[in-house]
Amino acid sequence: MAKTLSLDNLHRLVDALLQEGVRVVGPKRTGTLTVYAPLTRGEELELNELPRRSAKETFFPPCETILSFEKRDGRTTVSDPDLDRLPETVLIGVRPCDAAAPGILDAVFSWDYDDPFFLERRKRTTIIGIACTSSDDACFCTAVGLTPDARQGSDLFLVPVEGGGFAVEALDAKGSALKERHAALFTAGGNTVPLPLAEPKVEPLDLEKIRAWLDGNFEHPLWKEIADRCAGCGACAFLCPACHCFDIVDEGGEGSGCRRKHWDACGFGKFTMHASAHNPRDVQPQRYRNRIMHKFKYYRDKFGQTLCTGCGRCIRWCPVGIDIKAVLDEINKKS
């Protein structure tokens, strides 16, 4: 029989996990914005707003140390971070557009090299997804193959039901284990009539047609038309659940320091700058073209998946109003 979970019990679940020493990350209001952040109690969970940044940072933080070095008595010691110390984590209250992304990124982070930083966090994290009951005019998950109640990427899934609370579905061993461990909080029966889902009202896209058009139109006036206005910042890439480029830098002093990996973005002018000072993408439209090509062609060609979940963050926060859905509509019409 279907199990349900009241909102109070969802909060109790967070509290119980915290008591067990599990790190619980979920949407939390901090100042003027909601972000995914470690919770200190269940009531902090903010389920009414899509967090400003995506959930990718749970696995791929904005910045992390990948080694540290120290010079002493003429000898240099280099040490790796201890990945065994990465905490067991439950990522809770994740909408389908955010829940689907880490699974899409598994492909690239375990492609020619197994990235232990990403993959260890994936292994130790359970994702509790939640069906989406509110959307705005930037949302377009349904146009890129997801739905407001897509289970993709979730281990446990919550569907908000009439009268409050959630219908609960375990989708894999991780989800079942979590549910079993806290069985007392889940009730058998109860109202399981789901609340209406937030279907974005958007034109559908034919992703295969778009891929084919991109294949033949590396050079096309459209790129200049769309992206001359691009200001060249990283807001779209940094808020995106699927963008995953990073830079590696050494920071510190002569005596000691760290090698750090931090978010990078193909919109930055220096992203492809060679040491020779040659820049193969020397104007902004070429950089924006790469953003679209990577998401809708290269990643599909290589891994059979689309590097976009339709969360709409890049649309809401582009400083110059570039609307990726409008761009895709345009390409969809051409192809």
Add this chain to the structure above:
Amino acid sequence: MTQGQQTESTPLVDPACYAAATAAIRAEAVRLLEAGEVTAVVGYRAGRRAGSAMPEVATTAEAAAQLIFTPGCQNNLALFLSKAKREALPKGKVAVVVKGCDLRALAGLIGESQLKRDEVHVIGVACPGVYGAGADLAKPLAAESLARKCRECKVHLPEGTDVVAGTLPPLPDLAPLEAEELARLEAMTPQERWAFWTEQFARCIRCLACRQVCPFCFCTQCLCDRNRPQAVDTSPRPAGNTAWHIVRAMHLAGRCAGCAECERVCPMDIPLNLLNRKMAQELFELYGFETTMQPQEQGALTSYRDGDDQSFIK
């Protein structure tokens, strides 16, 4: 979900004002392009989402006839006349649509010899105000959704432009929220202020949207991108974030035109214009300098007068 924080309230400005400005911009832009007086008009066009707008480089009369002016026209288009974005424009004389705050930036660029006044046809727009960050663009402009800078705007009507589009309606008197916030910060102890900014900068993800939309951030090689030698850590951590924002504020002192675009575009809600305003206030108090709608030959920090305050030299 609604991403904005606006609540229902009565429209602030008669929408007919924006419609009139739109008609005047279109007429002027079409005329300029048809007469061959300019090669492009940098203006705004509507986006897909209701109420949204984006910069547009119109090079044909057809495109010019689609230009708009609405409360969604937030961008400072003077950016396109800066060295950093000039590549987006065709060669030859161009026209640009500017609000009063944007005009101050354009005047600043001319003052810094980035372009000559006669290289640009300036279409000023009588601007009652635009939306602030995070506003619900589908709803009429209201006191709650008006940009903070617009509450205290003294340049609703541009001066010294080639033409002014639209006329100003009577505007409501609104509480100066930003000035109040600045006063609140100034009343703090240095320790409290440091704690305030430490918390703000901690959120920075170094997307550099603040830099990229700033008309005055046109350095070919930004100090903060340098790595040989490295002056500022590029990783989004407290040390580099703080250094970046201090460098930004200092480098813009006496140059910043107060368009507050840096603050509007910050996806992490860092109130950057408070820093800009504080610097502007200091420059006024120390040197009587203010950015204006007219190009000034010398900025406060690029000129020396015998009477200049030197008390800071210990």
